[in-house]
Amino acid sequence: MDEGLRGELSKHGVFTTTLEGLHNWGRRNSVWPLQFGLACCAIEMIATSMARYDLARFGAEVFRPSPRQADLMIVAGTVTKKMAPQVVRLYNQMPEPKYVIAMGACAISGGPFKQGYNVLKGIDRYLPVDVHIPGCPPRPEALIHAFMTLQRRIDAQSLTGPNRARHLRSDVDSEFPVPQFGAHDLHPPSNPKTWTPPQSVRSQ
Amino acid sequence: MKTSPEPPSGETGADPAPVLPSPQDPPYTLRSRRDGDRNLSGDLLEISMGPHHPSTHGVFQMDVTLDGETVVQLKPVFGYLHRNHEKIAENTSYLASMPYTDRLDYFNSMTSNWAYAISVETLAGIEVTERAEYIRVIVSELTRLLNHTCLIGFLVMDMGALGTPLMYAFREREKILDLFESLSGSRMMCNYLRFGGCRCDLPPQWLDQAREVISDFEAFLDSFEKLLTENEILMARTQHVGVLEADLAINAGITGPMLRACGVNYDLRKVDRYGIYDRFDFKVPLGATGDVYDRYMVRILEMRESLKILEKALRDIPEGPIVHPKAKLRGFRPKPGEAYGRIEGPKGELGFYLISDGKPQPYRYRVRPPSLINLTILEDMCLGHSVADVVVILGSVDIVLGEVDR
Amino acid sequence: MIDTESIANELKTALPGCGIEFVANPSPSAQSSLLIQGTDLVAVAQWLKDHSEYRFDYLSNVTGVDHLEKTIKEKVKKTQVVDGEEQEVEETVEQTIPGYLEVVYHLYSMPLRHGPLILRARTGNRSNDVALPSLTPIWRSAEFQEREIFDLYGVTFDGHPDLRRLLMWDEFEDHPMRKDYVEPDDYEYEPTPHGPVLERANAHQTPPSTDAPSETQSD
Ligand code: SF4
Numbered sequence: 001m002d003e004g005l006r007g008e009l010s011k012h013g014v015f016t017t018t019l020e021g022l023h024n025w026g027r028r029n030s031v032w033p034l035q036f037g038l039a040c041c042a043i044e045m046i047a048t049s050m051a052r053y054d055l056a057r058f059g060a061e062v063f064r065p066s067p068r069q070a071d072l073m074i075v076a077g078t079v080t081k082k083m084a085p086q087v088v089r090l091y092n093q094m095p096e097p098k099y100v101i102a103m104g105a106c107a108i109s110g111g112p113f114k115q116g117y118n119v120l121k122g123i124d125r126y127l128p129v130d131v132h133i134p135g136c137p138p139r140p141e142a143l144i145h146a147f148m149t150l151q152r153r154i155d156a157q158s159l160t161g162p163n164r165a166r167h168l169r170s171d172v173d174s175e176f177p178v179p180q181f182g183a184h185d186l187h188p189p190s191n192p193k194t195w196t197p198p199q200s201v202r203s204q
Numbered sequence: 205m206k207t208s209p210e211p212p213s214g215e216t217g218a219d220p221a222p223v224l225p226s227p228q229d230p231p232y233t234l235r236s237r238r239d240g241d242r243n244l245s246g247d248l249l250e251i252s253m254g255p256h257h258p259s260t261h262g263v264f265q266m267d268v269t270l271d272g273e274t275v276v277q278l279k280p281v282f283g284y285l286h287r288n289h290e291k292i293a294e295n296t297s298y299l300a301s302m303p304y305t306d307r308l309d310y311f312n313s314m315t316s317n318w319a320y321a322i323s324v325e326t327l328a329g330i331e332v333t334e335r336a337e338y339i340r341v342i343v344s345e346l347t348r349l350l351n352h353t354c355l356i357g358f359l360v361m362d363m364g365a366l367g368t369p370l371m372y373a374f375r376e377r378e379k380i381l382d383l384f385e386s387l388s389g390s391r392m393m394c395n396y397l398r399f400g401g402c403r404c405d406l407p408p409q410w411l412d413q414a415r416e417v418i419s420d421f422e423a424f425l426d427s428f429e430k431l432l433t434e435n436e437i438l439m440a441r442t443q444h445v446g447v448l449e450a451d452l453a454i455n456a457g458i459t460g461p462m463l464r465a466c467g468v469n470y471d472l473r474k475v476d477r478y479g480i481y482d483r484f485d486f487k488v489p490l491g492a493t494g495d496v497y498d499r500y501m502v503r504i505l506e507m508r509e510s511l512k513i514l515e516k517a518l519r520d521i522p523e524g525p526i527v528h529p530k531a532k533l534r535g536f537r538p539k540p541g542e543a544y545g546r547i548e549g550p551k552g553e554l555g556f557y558l559i560s561d562g563k564p565q566p567y568r569y570r571v572r573p574p575s576l577i578n579l580t581i582l583e584d585m586c587l588g589h590s591v592a593d594v595v596v597i598l599g600s601v602d603i604v605l606g607e608v609d610r
Numbered sequence: 611m612i613d614t615e616s617i618a619n620e621l622k623t624a625l626p627g628c629g630i631e632f633v634a635n636p637s638p639s640a641q642s643s644l645l646i647q648g649t650d651l652v653a654v655a656q657w658l659k660d661h662s663e664y665r666f667d668y669l670s671n672v673t674g675v676d677h678l679e680k681t682i683k684e685k686v687k688k689t690q691v692v693d694g695e696e697q698e699v700e701e702t703v704e705q706t707i708p709g710y711l712e713v714v715y716h717l718y719s720m721p722l723r724h725g726p727l728i729l730r731a732r733t734g735n736r737s738n739d740v741a742l743p744s745l746t747p748i749w750r751s752a753e754f755q756e757r758e759i760f761d762l763y764g765v766t767f768d769g770h771p772d773l774r775r776l777l778m779w780d781e782f783e784d785h786p787m788r789k790d791y792v793e794p795d796d797y798e799y800e801p802t803p804h805g806p807v808l809e810r811a812n813a814h815q816t817p818p819s820t821d822a823p824s825e826t827q828s829d
Contacts, residue, residue, distance in 0.1 A: 035258050039606055185794040
């Protein structure tokens, strides 16, 4: 629709929008995160939802304890190998459309604990991550920024076409295989469908 | 016309009544100890609380066996946040472990720093400057305030007061975190103490800001207590819940406010008099019954004592160097030997045990985590209570999973 | 601080036949300890707990330590009589010390407010003779810490009420805090590695052909 016409109409009290715009406006402003804290970063996540930073301004103050009612998983903290199957299971139980924010260095890559034998080196080995937040811990502002980034992503999705939202597509997996506890490590150590080792710049 | 003899018990029914247990003779006995036989009836229900559970304060799991609503067995499961802190520390230099200690107990980075620093100082015989000692006391008492308020906020949230007290607690926490941020550059992970002192001097006006925060805190504590201390729901949910006796507490190695709530006067600030705590005049609050309410009350009173310490420390802090000139940060290799250093953290006795073999890395690096050891008697405290009380009892133990699992 | 040496002497007279050895600590901390023979550990612990002068009722810390087998080359100065004259001769003596696992206990007394008294006990070796008596029946605080040592070091504690892995999952087979533990090779993916890290990173750049995605090939 022509922008000028739309502005003209709104002066007369007639608001026009697309169905897609309305749909995304609703989805973007009522993202309910899963109440799910793993480590230190979770404290900053709680701080974000408290009075000073007030995540409620973005429509995301409703932390849901049950994955069945949540849209967004904020992986806040270190994912250990013992916890990784649980995290994947929780993700599998969330209904579509679902999004993942990896909060903090640990959730991205293992962070300071990367050398640990029981630390998963990044949750994207098992799950598709939409937004990564670096930091140890990221400040609440960083989480808010990640949240706005996610909102922009949701806004850019359309109802039809190749850029459809996750729940309208049949080609995206909504469940991922849960890794098994092995004798020395998780089995498999990563999900090759979602993750491949990054190309090393100096690889030779 | 009587055809049948009178029933011996005086009842008139033809069928002998089935033997029902009288209320005085319950089918099972409530146990306060786990040993001994249990006389259970009915079907037992096993539920697994956690590792994803909003009231477990992180990733902690309890396998609870219930008889109806009553807990008959409770097995904690650990390790969901086992981040191999000790292994990593044994492969890196002494100083490089300092930022990892922040992440042990992520509410109280300053006290964890201090515990580690004190162990290394014991191991290598490093002295601490006067000004640094005062700064250490100030930051660790601020940490105690922060920990206890947030803990009480979470505890009350576990009882169903969603939000309000926790929001108040976090509002105060933000003020203290602002102080820490201007001091160390980071809100939570301060990495501030060094062997023999602190990393950097106080920024200008910091002491005035700290004084302001503390004078506000007094008023906050009053209003917080007005909300909670005589609150009927809080009293009903916490009094005579999770009672712990003093001798069992000592035997199980319980420390910190948990132990003092049982009436045992053991505060390392008084016992070891580490740092400069002998210069401060403060009382050690003790509980009488050792229930959850006592633990709450001990923490509130401890905060009031901390405020006294802080006031004096902020008044008396001298000028001077911030790190002892003989303390070496780079190329630090303590002589072979071992040392165990401990401090009174907000959660209990936090100790570090170090073995040096003369190399830049410690040969053995061990954290004595108060949160883990305070959980030893979790089952004993929960047996006989209902599931809803388990949540409250666990909340009153004050655990942080980063420290439980390390 | 308490006098560990006099306690050692007292213990030796009170419990004759027990293997008790004083271990000095040369570092500035001067926290010396007592090496107790594993079989006598319970008797010593009970004595220390009950003795009215010591009353060690609080077991604060239980630690495992791993000592690998090591060969020490020591230069020993010997006085030898060479040609009827006394001379100092240096000799290199090679000595193999078998590996063992060690458990260290830190005891305090709450009523008397003293401590720490440090006890240590050693296992026979690192593979099959790894049992030590559990002190959990005496001090409950050892319960989780002994489980942790069983998990991470592989010391088995006889008499422990519930000896299971504490931190790792049950199917896990290794003892990761041991010095010779090899952790899974799964993390060297820095963008610009060098040295040995580069070698490890390169090893990950050519994944096995089964799950090799086409775009990941080293050039
Ligand atoms: S990124 Fe840092 S703050 Fe966050 S969980 Fe990891 S160690 Fe903790």
